[in-house]
Structures are given as structure tokens and as C-alpha cells.
Amino acid sequence: MLLSKGDRIAALLASVAIIGGAGAALAQDAQSAPVDVETLANPDPADWLMWRRTYDAHAFSPLDQITRENVQDLELVWSWAMEPGTNQPTPLVHDGIMYLPNPGDVVQAFDAANGDLLWEYRRELPEDARAGDTARNIALYDGKIYLSADDGYVVALNAESGAVEWEVLRADYKKGYRNTTGPVVIDGVVIAQLNGCDKFYEDGCYFTAHDAQSGEELWRTSTVARPGEPGGDTWGDLPYELRGGNDTWIAGSYDPELDLYFVGVAQPKPWVPASRGLTTEDDALYSNSTLAVRPQTGEIEWYFQHSPGEALDFDDVYERVLIDLGDQKTVFTMGKSGILWKLDRETGEYLDHVETVFQNHWVAIDENGRPTYREDIRNAQVGEKVSVCPSTAGGKDWQAMSYYEPSNILLIPLTQACMEISGREVELVVGSGGSQADRWWFEMPGTDGNMGKIAAYNPETMEELWSTQQRASYLTGILSTAGGLGFIGDLDRYFTAFDVESGEELWKTRLTTSVQGYPISFEVDGRQYVAITTGLGGGSPRNVPRLVTPDIVHPSTGNAVYVFALPEDDA
């Protein structure tokens, strides 16, 4: 007898078992076909198997049941309250089962069609660990869920039960190391990024790779150029232990044909060069760079530095979107600077850029893609204030863009705000460090106080196709679907669908609190669903609107996941 996915899950629910275990409370097995190398490279249209759905980070779903014509009929199918803490997660869906990372390293599995809980993993964290950080993503491979935990461990869970398969310590949380993003699995290698590198320690900053079956650490690549090594002289005379920052707090992308993993590196710390004892002429490699890495060895094949000599918390760490333009293989990315970069992903060569929001920090970008700071920024000393656009909320922040494949459109969530920033004096000794700048924010001129912006770009010509703006900040990545729709959520509790070709708003609903995270779409038994989370907490994308647009209010609780679909009669 053939059972639908829903029937199989219902049958499993009939045999509920509670299984005790260290850090895990297990409610139910959740069986599905294992995810393998081929599945990850070519996922079933019904599934959402990784952070941005596919290795190229398009966040595009080929599902087309929900269209421009019927999207106004979307209705809530189920919802689930989530753990408190900073919440910016991406649910994954495979074979009718949703896997959801909660703050505090709680992972849950649900029947994706009705929200029945199948199992739950609840990690026991040390009391002095920074628990409650977001887990923007988890990873699925070969019957396991991979999680980067708040206590410095990389953890593999059994995808059918939530039981721990292995766990490996790879960073010391007592030194501030932590994880807000999860692993990416490439051909049996679990690549795990790291953040919390802002303090000065001999450990430096790095990311690691692990054997998917055993957890054994396979390689560790430093994101900080060491003295005496290539690029080591870009930090002046600073010893290695005083070279702070360079976190990798967003998951990367992968090109199977080139066998290259593309990952962004964040800013050096402290933010202002004078606080680091450096100048804007000291590049501080590999900060604010795209790295192209061999996934089996961790070797850096090439790098491109977007913001050398970091001075304004530019944070070029965000998603890398891989787009083939004819025969040319390109990679697109954008940091807080508001500059959309286009690189050749075979070589790292700079191809083009475009300013997506008003910016006044760089006066030029040369033919090799190297920018020049405004003079007063170049000369800023400790305690001197500079006024600059955009701010530490971006431009663009962790809210990831989507590439709408059918019409070759990049859809980008943006923030329009500016700031004054002043670097602090920092003691250059081990254990010191941090961001160390004072900031004051204000509305971006020329926007009429509209902080949220969506812009659509043609990646070939780099021309803006359309843009829309609103008072409330957008706090989710963008999902695009083959129904011609984009989905996005905002601080003002709205979850909205828009026409990807025009930006026209087609549907919206208001949820319990700020909509924050990464929307996804999936299908179970022929019915297309859209899932989104509400969430609280975060850095500048929350703090800047809290201060600059206090007229946008929302409840201070309400982390949850919501799943929408068309009425069953329409599906």
C-alpha cells in the first residue's frame, strides 16, 4: 500500500515514544528518505533542504501553486510558539517533515502539513554560556541534523529521533566564541562558521570542517592573516593575538562544478582603524572579503576584499549568490556599505558594483574594485565623530536577498538609515578588543523617513528595475517563488507577498510581533506552503529602528513559526 507523506507521519504519531537522554527530550520518530550528495545538489521542488534552499543561495522555490492571482486567498494552516531569545531562523523541510532551530539550541521536528511535534532536542548549556542566540540555519545530510551550538560545539542529531549522534568542541565559549549560523554540508564535509571573534586571543578567528559521520575535525582555516604569511603585513605590526574580528557569521554557498565554497568574512575589530592602532590603508586581511575555499581541504583558492581598512562596521559577511550570466560564472554579495558587488567566481576578479541606497562613505572604486574612503573617515582619530550613510544596520544586513530565476531579478531587502560614529580608545592587550565605537543614528536623507526598502536589480546590467520603500524596517530575507511572488516580513508585524516583476503588494497579514527570519516554501501531498517566523532580538537591524523609528511598536514576546497555504479546495 502506498501512503502519502501525511499518512506516513500520522502512522508514526500513533506510536509515540518518550525517550530520555542527555539534552534531548524525544517525542516521536520522524522517518524520511536520507538526504545525500545528489539530493543536496538537486533538491526535490517540494523540499527546502538548506539555508537558502540551494547551494547557489537563490532562495527561489520552483513551486507555483500560489500565484499572483490567488495569493490573496492564503490562510494560516498552523503555528507554533518558539523559545525565547534572538530569533532569526530558517526552517528546513524534507519529505513532509519540518526541522526548526529555536534560540537556546532547541531543535524541533514537525509534521510540516499540520504542525504535530515529532521530536524535540533541547541542549543543556553551561550557565555561563551565552544561551539564547539565534540559530539562523541548521543543515541536513545523511539522516542527520547539524547544529552549531552556543557552547562552541558542532552537534549532529539523528534526523529521525533528535538523539545526539556526535558532538565536537571547536571553540571556547568562555573567550566569547559563539555561533549564530549553522553548518553547510558539502560531499560529506560539515563546514561550520564561527563568530564571537571580537576579543583579542591567541586562538584568532577561523572556521572548521568536520567529517559528517564522526565529527572529526578535518581542517581549520584562519580568517586572519598571520604575521609572516601572505597578507600578514596588512595588519601593521600587530601580533596575531591582537588581530580581532573576521568572524564568519553567515553560511556560505557552493558551486559543485568549480568545487568551491564561497563564504564571507566580517569586519576586523575594533571597528575604527585608529582604535586598532591602524589606518584605513591597513587592509586587515581577510576581513570584509569573499573567500573561495576548497571544501575538502579548507585551502583558500582566491579572495576578494570588498572593504579594505574597515572603518564603519561594513561587515561584508552576508550571503553569496551564485548566478550564471551566459557563460560567465558570477557571485553577488553586499555588506552594510550598500554596495552590490559582482565578481567572477572562477577567479575572484572584480566585475562591477552598484550603489543600492544613498551612501557617502566612499568617493571612488577603482578598476580593480578597491574603494577609497572619504577624507574625514580616512583621517578619523579616536574620539573623532564622522557622519556617514548608511549605518551599522546597512545598507544590507543579515536579511538575505533572493534571485528570481525565471526573469533574472535580484530581490534585495535594504535599510535606509545613517549614523555618526566615533572610535574608542582600546587597550591593545590579550583579552581586550570588541567593537568599541559610539554611534548615534538618524533617518537617511532623501527617504522621507522610510527605513525599509526592497530593490530589484538586473544582475547582468546592474540596473535597478524597481524599488519600494516604507517606514518599517524589513527583518526577513526574501523568498521568491515560481508563482511570480516575493515574500518578506517587517518590524511592523506584516508578512507581505509582492509581485517580483513590479514590487506591487499583493497580500499581507499581520502577525503577533515583528516578523523576523527567513521565509521558505515547500510542498506536502500536492499542497504548497509558505512558512515564516516572528522573532525578537538582534543587533543593529533591531537597535537602529528602535531608536530612529520608535513609532513602530510591537510586543516584546512572540517568537513563533507560521505556516500558510491556499484553502484545501483551491490547492
Add this chain to the structure above:
Amino acid sequence: MRARDLILGAAVGGLIAVSGAWAQGGKTYGEKLGFMPVSDVNKSMIGGTGDVQATLDGSTLTVTGEYSGLMGEPTMVSLHEAPMGMAGPKFGEFAVDGGTDGTFEGTVELSDEQIQKLDNNEVYVVVNTERNEDGELRAWLVADDYEMTPWMASTN
């Protein structure tokens, strides 16, 4: 939306209609008034919202506006020159009477250089208050037909 915002919205609508008539005499500028730079340290001192409109007729710039919800009594409106998003020196001012909700109107004679800066969106207006000597609200006088232009293209 608060009642105060509704009232302000109605006032803004009326003034936009008026400025539209004035626009027949010259180029018009305007923008929403937003907070002066704000952090957790000074946020209790900064509040309010509003709008500013301006019309250039020859070398005479007429500035009008409305505001509500200020944290301090307004003292004056000052005009400054600086590229968008940067701070710059004051070159003109006029007094404001009234409470924390109100309107203002004044004229300032511009030099040829200042007219050029206005044309480049490089003039901003500050509403100064008793609690905020450096200003509580601010807006650049952005041309009504303003579209975001790449800064690097304009500086090269």
C-alpha cells in the same frame, strides 16, 4: 496611529497644498523632519516628528514647516550647509514661537554659493529646542524631484 499623528497628517496635507501654490514662483524642496542623531544615551531628550517645505524665489528661500511631540520648547529654526548625511555650519536662522506642537515660517536670503548648494541637496534645516541646543529635529531640503544618485559618480 495616534490622534496626534492624524492631526499632523491633516496639517501636512494642507501645507503641501499651500506649497504647491507657492511652487509656481520657484523650485520647491522638502522632507520629513527626523530625529537628530540619537543613541540610548540621549533618546530621552529626542522626540517628535514633522515636515519641512521650502521654496526658492530668486535668492529668497521661504521655509515652512510643522512639528509635534518635541521633548523641549522650540527656540529657533536654523539652516546649515553640508552634503546629505554630513554635519555642517549654520548660515541662517529664524525664531519659532509656540509649544512642543506647532508650525514655523521664515525667510533666508541665500548667496549664489548657497543657492548652488541648495540645488545639490546640501542644505539642511534644524529645529532647535531648549533641551537640545544642537537641535532635536532635522531634515535636508531635498528637491521635490529628487532621485537617489550614486555618490561616487557625483564625486568623481
